[in-house]
Amino acid sequence: xxxxxxxxxxxxxxxxxxxVMKKAFEPGEKVEREKEPAWDSLKHIExxxxxxxxxxxxxxxxxxxxxxxxxSIAERIAANxxx
Amino acid sequence: MQHxxxxxGFAFAxxxxxxxxxxxxxxxxxxxxxSRYLHPVSANVSLQRxxxxxxxxxxxxxxxxxxxxxxxTVEGFAGIYxxxxxxxxxxxxxxxxxxxxxxxxxxxxxxxxVAFEMLELDEVYCxxxxxxxxxxxxxxxxxxxxxxxxxxxxxxxxxxxxxxxxLARGEWPEVKARLSGLAIRIAGRV
Numbered sequence: 001x002x003x004x005x006x007x008x009x010x011x012x013x014x015x016x017x018x019x020v021m022k023k024a025f026e027p028g029e030k031v032e033r034e035k036e037p038a039w040d041s042l043k044h045i046e047x048x049x050x051x052x053x054x055x056x057x058x059x060x061x062x063x064x065x066x067x068x069x070x071x072s073i074a075e076r077i078a079a080n081x082x083x
Numbered sequence: 084m085q086h087x088x089x090x091x092g093f094a095f096a097x098x099x100x101x102x103x104x105x106x107x108x109x110x111x112x113x114x115x116x117x118s119r120y121l122h123p124v125s126a127n128v129s130l131q132r133x134x135x136x137x138x139x140x141x142x143x144x145x146x147x148x149x150x151x152x153x154x155x156t157v158e159g160f161a162g163i164y165x166x167x168x169x170x171x172x173x174x175x176x177x178x179x180x181x182x183x184x185x186x187x188x189x190x191x192x193x194x195x196x197v198a199f200e201m202l203e204l205d206e207v208y209c210x211x212x213x214x215x216x217x218x219x220x221x222x223x224x225x226x227x228x229x230x231x232x233x234x235x236x237x238x239x240x241x242x243x244x245x246x247x248x249x250l251a252r253g254e255w256p257e258v259k260a261r262l263s264g265l266a267i268r269i270a271g272r273v
């Protein structure tokens with residue numbers, strides 16, 4: 001597996017969020033599904049699949065339903081790379 | 084109305100609501116997390132059964148349970164109603180899904196398939212409370228057009244403005260392709 005630093009992961013996650021939501025997010029910005037109107041049910045699915053493609057990972061159904069912040073998604077991806 | 088429309092999607096299906104769904108409808112529509120922007124229903128299951136009985140005799144009203152295929156687990160409900168037979172248009176709504184359900188995209192797709200391919204409507208519209216910004220965003224994301232029509236709806240004594248989205252038959256193929264692509268991929272996961 002290609003190695004990736006947490007910073008690189010965070011950057012790609014941020015870029016993917018901005019691309020899918022069609023909205024610019026700042027590094028370190030706290031993005032929560034409950035509070036971000038653009039993070040609707042369709043965009044959530046697009047986001048998950050876009051991240052799966054970029055990181056060559058696969059989220060479980062429970063993760064797809066349960067990941068509700070940008071930081072938790074980045075952490076989940078980072079854990080995959082550390083495994 | 085008491086209809087017999089069933090439609091299977093990739094991972095989910097729509098089937099007619101029965102009086103046996105009353106308890107599940109009450110459960111979902113009484114969930115504060117889900118019911119904030121819905122017309123309130125009585126927490127009394129018997130009253131919900133009576134409502135369904137009345138609905139059975141109401142023309143132009145198609146109420147569906149959203150099931151996970153192969154499991155017959157009800158994950159939510161949706162309806163097509165106020166069908167205008169002359170203008171070939173109807174509203175869709177009464178849409179509620181259990182928290183965490185992945186049925187949103189495909190249940191919307193199936194509602195549109197029923198509307199355009201089975202009921203042969205020319206237009207479907209839906210009204211979403213403007214304050215429900217992620218709900219409004221969902222319809223935008225599907226590719227629906229916001230209509231000029233706005234208005235108000237009263238929910239539990241509170242007046243909310245709504246935003247109306249429309250999907251016309253001519254725009255349906257593009258929306259169908261978009262939603263189907265996502266629904267197929269979701270089906271590989273559930």
